[in-house]
Amino acid sequence: MKQESLSRKPCVNAHHHHSTTEAAVREAVRHTELVLCDSCGAIRYEQKWQWMKAPANIASGRCPSCTRVYQKTPAGYIMLHGDFVLDHRNEILSLIHHIETRERVLDPLKRIMWVEYQQEGVIVTTADIPLTHVIGEALLRAYKGDLDYHFNEAKVLLFVCWKR
Ligand SMILES: [Zn+2]
Secondary structure (H helix, E strand, C coil): CHHHHHCCCCCHHHHHHHHHHHHHHHHHHHHCCCEEECCCCCEEECCEEECCCCCCCCEEECCHHHHHHHHCCCCEEEEEECHHHHHCHHHHHHHHHHHHHHHHHHCCCCCEEEEEEECCEEEEEECCHHHHHHHHHHHHHHHCCEEEEEECCCCCCEEEEEEC
16 A cells, blocks of 8 residues: 555646646637627627627527526526515516516626416516516515515525515
8 A cells, every 4th residue: 555655746737637637728718718609699708798799600508597597407496476566467477577677788698588377466577686676676666565585595596575
């Protein structure tokens, strides 16, 4: 056992390989700096997805929000409950869609995914945690009621519960 560990040489090749890989990754990032999302037309430029005119020969890919839509994996759930919600469902949903439209002009990733109508309320899913939060705050500001937030354990999923 002892002899075996003494005979081990420093792993120069592995180190060399490591830095080559890093350089390759840096190069790849540089080349894919500009990416066009095939689905929504947003462009990733300087690490940020934004609305801009696509240059010629741009690489194509898929933005995180379109990936969420495709995989049906929301970042946020807005749960709306209560009699007021049921009585003013359309009005509340149009406020939510209005906020989405306003936010999405500035950031392509801020998006509502789907709306689920249930007997006791409505569930709105989003592709973006900050948007989920903004919508919760807007509901509280517009209609009062009770607002409650909780993240899942990994903090990658935000639940907003609003009751009125
Ligand atoms: Zn997209």
